[in-house]
Amino acid sequence: MNQLTIALAKGRLADKGLELFKNTDIEIDCDENSRKLVFTDAKEEIRFIFAKPSDIITYVEKGVADLGIVGKDMILEENREVYELMDLGFGKCRFAIAGFENQNINKKNDVLRIATNYPNYVKRVFDAKSQRVEIIKLNGSIELAPVIGLSDLIVDIVETGETLKKNGLVVLEELDSISARLVANKASYRLNFDTIKKIENKLGGN
């Protein structure tokens, strides 16, 4: 059998992802504090690689990883050619438009300035609303943008809303819900059909 490669997003999703494989025959023993990025299961049938969340889809689309575990937020942002095989049910949160209380999110004749880490997704959302926007791409601390006047609104993933609250912001509109997904390379899916179906089963799919 060919060795399959599964790419995991470093951090919380990887821990939860690895937990799914616990008690299956492809469990791996990996030291979370180690800086190693590649681990192989005991039978050497599966190789796990750890990468930045935003790179997982690229690895899978290009086929260097056959499967990947990645947040739906990245799938929506990247819009790539991969199969989205399973909702793994963890890492739940949602996309939301946030800003100051009672703020207007429809300004038909105005351009709304929106800070986000997800520019492609935001463009699609506001195109559908026929609302013109100026997108300000930030890489972190998105909540800061409206507070210091960089943007009118933000679009970000919200889990509890605690960070928003601490910065005086509220959710103005809920958008897509997000959770961890199992994605597959299209060619690899076909070439390793039986193996991938078995892995889906192990992860609780049917």
Added chain:
Amino acid sequence: MGFSSIEEELRVRRLRKDMERMVEDYFESKGFSLIEPDIFLNYDDFLLSNYNFDSTKTIKVFGGNSKIYVLRPDITLNILGKIFAGWEANNPLKIYYNSKIYSNSPDGSIGQNYQVGVEFLGEEALKADKEIFEIVIHLLENLKTPYVLELASSLYLDSYFADLNLDMKDEKTVKKHIRNKNKHELLSTLNRLGIKGILEVVLDMEGNMEDVINMARKYPTNRDMEKALDYLDSLVDFFKQRNLMNRINLDLSMMPDLDYYDGIVFKGYCQGVAKKIISGGRYDKLTERFGKRVPAVGFMMDMDVATQLIYRGDNQ
């Protein structure tokens, strides 16, 4: 493919040229004749038959007559125009091409892709399809790498959707989830729309050819779907005789990349390359647009992927 030196580039070019010669000789030995596709296509014509095609990927050019043309993003459509301009369709026609297609790359540059392929027109469907599969399998076997041939029938789902009569936006959403094999979101969309039946299980209709056909037979179907299943059934023996059943993966949920396919559709994949190397199918309905409906089937082989494979084999 990027090259580290001119020597390497020349070596790869030579390998590809050898491969091209081999393929061209083989096509000619099977009675196919070479045709040169035009490089520019009328943009409106292209969109008309490919409404799902991502038009941002096409390279547009303005003609002197203020019309918009695209650098050919696909070859079949291009050569059909040429053929029907001067063909009476009295006898079957077998042609092949060795050419390039163009598209916008995500980085904004213009991407090129070498393809060889054949079109077989005017021959009875099952006979022509078997001949085409014979050729496809010969080419795949020749690459000396384990492969899988993904088989589907676009008639199966297309005729189901025609009966469903969904509004365009909902149909697009449902099809998107099927295309992405996103069972979770497909089921929730179907639930929202109150749709039950085949679409709820269509993502499970893939795998061993006989198993999938048997599974599909358990669901109520319309006449065209029945026809699609019967047709696939009639190919089972063909693949069995050649001992190829373990190489065939039937996927009734497969949505073709191009809208003009209306029957059998197939893609070939080789172990170790994350791209399809072969892609083709039947497109009888499309020929109507050129004035006369004739049975038509064709496929292309991605020469860039094939070159990558033989180059890798050569280095081992």
